Amino acid sequence: MMDFAQLATFQAVIDTGSFEAAARELHVTPSAVSQRIKALERSVGQVLVRRAKPCVATSAGEALVRFAGQVKLLEQEALGQARDGTRISIVVNADSLHTWFLPALATIKGPQFELHTDDEFHTADLLRSGMAMAAVTADEEVVQGCRIEPLGAMRYLACGRPADDTMILYNRKDRLQHRIAPDKSEMSIHYVPSASAFIEAIRLGLGWGVVPEWIAREDIAAGLYQDLGRHLDVPLYWQYWRIDSEVLEELTAAVKAAAAPFLRT
Template sequence: MVDFAQLATFQAVIDTGSFEAAARELHVTPSAVSQRIKALERSVGQVLVRRAKPCVATPAGEALVRFAGQVALLEREALAQARDGTRVSIVVNADSLHTWFLPALAAVPGPQYELHTDDEHYTADLLRSGTAMAAVTADEEVVQGCRIERLGSMRYLACGKNTQAVILYDRKDRLQHRIWPDKSDTPVHYVPSASAFIEAIRLGLGWGVVPEWIAREDIAAGRYEDLGRHLDVPLYWQYWRIGSAVLEELTAAVKAAAAPYLKS
């Protein structure tokens, strides 16, 4: 059986990055923190914390990071009426955040939300590490301890006025190379903002892939051209399988918000 004081101490070390900062947060001595971590590691038979600057969870410790977060979420839900509500951390790709995702949060207004953004092919990594409780992801492999719901596919159109350069969101962004591999050697601009990315295409800085519902409006208005290529990216909603009422309600809201924008 897990000692919850040890588990909370482990979570504090990972969250703050050091034994000393965790001691200050928990109002105990660094020696007490060290003793609790060692006791927890003995009980599971694995090294859980990589003693570095900052301290990080080992692969064995990542499962406990998720578990500690799940315990904390259920505790906050139980005490929500007496405190200031439940905090839910979510990772979502920039295009979903820019288009359909925020109405889902507005439909479930009780929790406090902490959003993270990453490429849709990498968002599940934050679930695995325990940083996020839920994710919009292109990864159909179910993360251990999570449920998965298929949301549909986001269609992207290749668009632009200028095909002599390509615009990428960041160095993880590979959509443009997938939709038009013949132009993989084209000079690249990196624009890590969903709205600025689209504005750069409108201004003729280069070509890029744009979510269909935004692209159709811009093409009709003559802001840029449809370059005749498209790509459908399946998206999934993965979330902790812990019987959380908030996550269940949010899941229903996410599916409803995604439906008008994603292809079945």
């Protein structure tokens, strides 16, 4: 049987990134943290923590990260503490975070939310590692140990000025523009890693890029840039831990309700 004190210590090390910070959080000595981690690794027969700065879970430890988080959440719910500051870690793509996602969180009272952002085709990676409990993702492959709910498709319009031959990208993971780019062998690129600044760069004429349609429609009507006549639909999904958690079920309902007016079915 797994020792739950060791499991909680393992989670604290991964969450805080060091044995010392985990010791402060758990109100024990760093030596006690080290002893618990070594005992846990002996019990499972594998190295679970990569001792680095910060400490991270090994491949063997990633499944245990998710399990430790699930145990903690279910324990808090069983004790009636899930509304008293439970931390819910979520990874979401920048465009959803910038537009429709936050109102969903505003309807859930009690938990503390830790939000991470990544490209929609990579958000599920954090879910796979066990570091996130839920994700808004374009990845339709169900992560092991998770449930999946379709949210609808986010439509993007290619926007800018007709003569633009410079492309605006969010970061080097961003490939949306490439999927509908005109056939040009040479195209300059600006990288603008902020959802609001990305759109502002297009408004200022730095280049063209894809903009969520409900923002694009208003900007086009205001004459800030033009619709370049190309669009792209990206289906999004909500993936979350497959456990009987009241908080996660309530959050799922809120996310689906918040997404419905903005995403195409």
